[in-house]
Amino acid sequence: MPDYHAPVDDMVYLLEEIFKADGVFAELPPYSEVNVDLARTVLEEAGRLCSNVLRPINLSGDIEGCRLENGVVTLPKGFKEAYKAFVEGGWPALSLEPEYGGQGLPRTIQILVDEMLSGSNLSFGLVAGLTRGAVETIEAHAPADIKSKYLPKMIEGTWSGAMALTEAQAGSDLGLLKTSAKPRGDGSYTISGSKIFISSGDQDLTENVIHLVLARLPDAPPGSRGISLFLSPKFLVNEDGTLGARNNVNVGSLEHKMGIHGHATCVMNYDDAQGWLIGEPNRGLNAMFTMMNAERLFVGVQGLGLGEASYQTASAYAKERKQGRVPGGKETCTIIEHPDVRKMLLTMLSFIEAARALTVFTALEMDKEKTHPDAEVRKTATGLIALLTPVIKAAFTDFGFETTVLGQQVLGGHGYIREWGQEQFVRDARIAMIYEGTNGIQAQDLVLRKLTLDAGAPVGTFFAFISETLAQAAGQPATAAIAQRLKTAFEQLQATTKKLQAGDFANATDQNGAANDYLRFFALVTFGWLWLRMALTTIAKGEAANSRDKRKLALAEFFTSRILPQTASLAEQIEAGSKPLMALESDAF
Template identity: 50%
Template sequence: MADYRVPRDDMQFLLQDVFQVHQDWSTFAALAELDIDTAQAVIDEAGKLAETLIAPNCRAADEEGVSFQDGRVTTPKGYREQFKQLAEGGWVGVTANPEYGGMGLPKSISAQYEEMLCAADISFSLYPGLTAGAIMTLDLHGSDELKSTYLPKLIAGEWTGTMCLTEPHAGTDLGIIRSKANPLDDGSYELSGTKIFITGGEHDLVDNIVHLVLAKLPDAPPGTKGISLFVVPKFLVNADGSLGERNGVHCGSIEHKMGIHASATCVMNFDGAKAWLVGEPHKGLPAMFTMMNYERLGVGIQGLGAAARSYQTALEYAQERLQGRGAKATQDKAKEADPLLVHGDIRRMLLTMKAFVEGGRAFSTYVGQQLDRAKYSTDDSERERADALVALLTPIAKAFLTDTGLESTIIGQQVLGGHGYVREWGQEQLVRDCRIAQIYEGTNGIQALDLLGRKVVGSRGQLLQPLIADIEELLAEPQQELSREYEQLAAAVDLMKATTSHVLEQVANGDENVINSVAVEYLHLVGYVSFGYMWLRMAKVAEPLLTERAYLGSKVKTAKFYFARLLPRIESLAVAIRDGSESLYLHENGEF
């Protein structure tokens, strides 16, 4: 597998020049002491860990995988030391509350850090990633006692966390879960049930694992309104903070998967386990979605990280591999063949990857900035606007980044030809590891239904307005070298508006199947327009900086490629959306 190199210059360009996040930080009391130099130092230090500690072990860890015997999970060689070093550096608590030992850094920085971890090794990144989500959920919804008991250890990386939602009969439909929690006299609960697909449910990296579990109380109303959230530790915690006896939770087996072989995906059995309620009774799903929404951006970043590493490998290979002759103007007569890079189809594939990777990096930073504004701003209108943008952008971040991530890793595999199919260069692993990101944390089809059904149609199109306003604000600025791209983005926004109006009209006319039928195409349309917004922002900022930072010339050229070759995909998406549900329901169910 080729070496991984953190794209430090691009990350700094996004934070400092494109989104100017330090201007936001200066107005947030909690971040007032943070500046762009500190952010760059954080990226540099995290980058060293990703490049020298985690990435070199990625392939070996995948080949060894996790093993399961007598209820115990053993992680691959090197993982314990990697996690220990990560924890000692404070990296498990990057965004966590400083009151309990966290760094308290904004999401706009942690998005860059998460991309590094995912590019270095998606399997490994899941252990601290799920823990970070558990930390956030407990900090926002847990009692003071639960916070003081669990947060310091989780943030320090001495313990890890999980989220336990899915059951054998209940995946997306959480309202039908069967796990039960009965109250005990001491204020705790006795929880029983089985959860499947639990990432990091059992492992040997730390001494204790803290499970966040969805279950129902005896008096629970039916459906999702009857779900409560509980904390269930693997080992009970004594009053002095030391570990006590083993709780009634055990791993029954692990899954044998297509990818992420070094991540323990467990069946967890809760047999009268001691549990403590997090938040209010029957309000567990909204509390868990605190974790889920952050995790969904994190899953999107998994797709981005895999694509970024695949692109680096493909570019290196295309530059070095001599194969065939290009056009006469590119031929080097001193060599027996030309490098792959001169061939038009190879350039098409590499530029597609580059456009998706760098556009995705900008988009994840943009979403991170909105999460920071929603969390830290004291301006009510700014916070409400950011909340609305986050609600709209979260399903796009999860689904579009992972869909384009898989497309990119497959393209990266194709650039290498046969060498992409064998293990040596690591491209096949990235395809396998990336694939799950379209499935877990809510399948991409579910994300599309959330975007179109709940967010856009549910708001009669109003939730789309803040994104449109941001794009139109950019389009209103003076245009010089990029006049064609300005026109293309303006046309794309008009098409998005018209398509949205058409769907709203179809719904109003009583087509009950239309949302489910066109949601994925609609999400992709909004995704491509959003990436167009990202690329125009980046190109506009890059243009005046070309004399001092020559490498940004590639940014402008890639923006032109995106507008010429990728944004036009929205035309066919719009045609499919206008069909509504008609062509999908020509068959009777028995005719399939």
């Protein structure tokens, strides 16, 4: 498998030149001493770990997979040693709270590290990402004694975390779950039931696995309003923090999956296991969404990371592989000279760099939401994060999968062969479109909930950013064509958004049927906005613009002329309504 090169320079470019992160951090008291220079140092060190430790075991981990023998799950060779290096480097604690041993760095740095983990070895990176989500949920909702008992070990990486939601009869509709929790009389509960598709349900990297389990109390109301959240560890923890007896939390089997073979996805059985309530009774779904929303952003970044890894392999191959002749040429050329290959590579790159920009924008809003001293700024940030979470999860994983397929196509037959890694990227990327809420559910969340959230304030704020950038471009002849294409697509998006907000389509089924097309429409316009911002940055430099700046301008031209026009078709599809979708009787399928 080809090497992985961490895209640190592009990450720092976004922090420094596009989003002026030093100024943002200066306004946030916990991060006032954080700057782009520190971010570069951290990202470079993370890049070395990903390139030198995690990438070399990615292919072998995929081939070997995980094993379950006598109730014990074993991850592939090299994973335990890599995890030891990960923990010794302090990476599990990067963005977590200092009160329990975390380093307290901004989410913005953390999410860029997440991209590198995903691109170099997604199966490995999932362990850390899930643990961080569990830590944040416990921190937000658990009582003080639970926090002090579990968080330090989880933050240092000695213990890991997992969330147990899905049951065989209850996929995305959690209201159907049957796992029960009964009071034991000592403040704890007895948990009984089975869960499927549990990522990091067990493994041999950590001493303990802390499960966050959704279950029903005896007197719980039906549906999603009757779900509570419980902490149930693999090993019980003594009062002094040492490990005690094995809890009745057991792996029934390992799921046989299309991808992420180096990660243990388990059927988990809770056979009268002991657990403790996290948050309020019957409010478990509310508590679990702390973890789920964080994981949805993490999953989106997985699509970005895999797309970047696929692009690196495809670009290197295209510059070396000789085949065919350019139109009108007589000598054999490298395939990067063929227009169709260039189109594929440009399509990949125009998604990757715009998606990374949206990642940084959103992560900075997350840092504002958590730490900005002004309550109005925090409220605005909360709305923007809510709006963009389903977009990032769904669009990044849709486009990320499409990007890995393009990377595979660039390599031709070699893209179908294991040792080049492209077919693994395709398989690994596919799950991200499904787990943590399918992309169809994300699209419905965007259209049916987020567009009307707070009377439409978040989407109005976001659209104002786009309008502001278009206004800045008005006096720039060099970006006039790019800006005009964005303006046309943006006006179409605004008109469609107003219809969806007002319910002007024939019925609710029209809104549901429009959701997937609308989310892609929204994402494309957002990418166009970010490309215009990068193009304006290049123009502002004038003669000082370097080769990277000029590449950004060329990519902005490519994206807005060859990709952004898809929005016109999406607008037309949405206008068609749901009638073509619902015309056939169910029996006709």
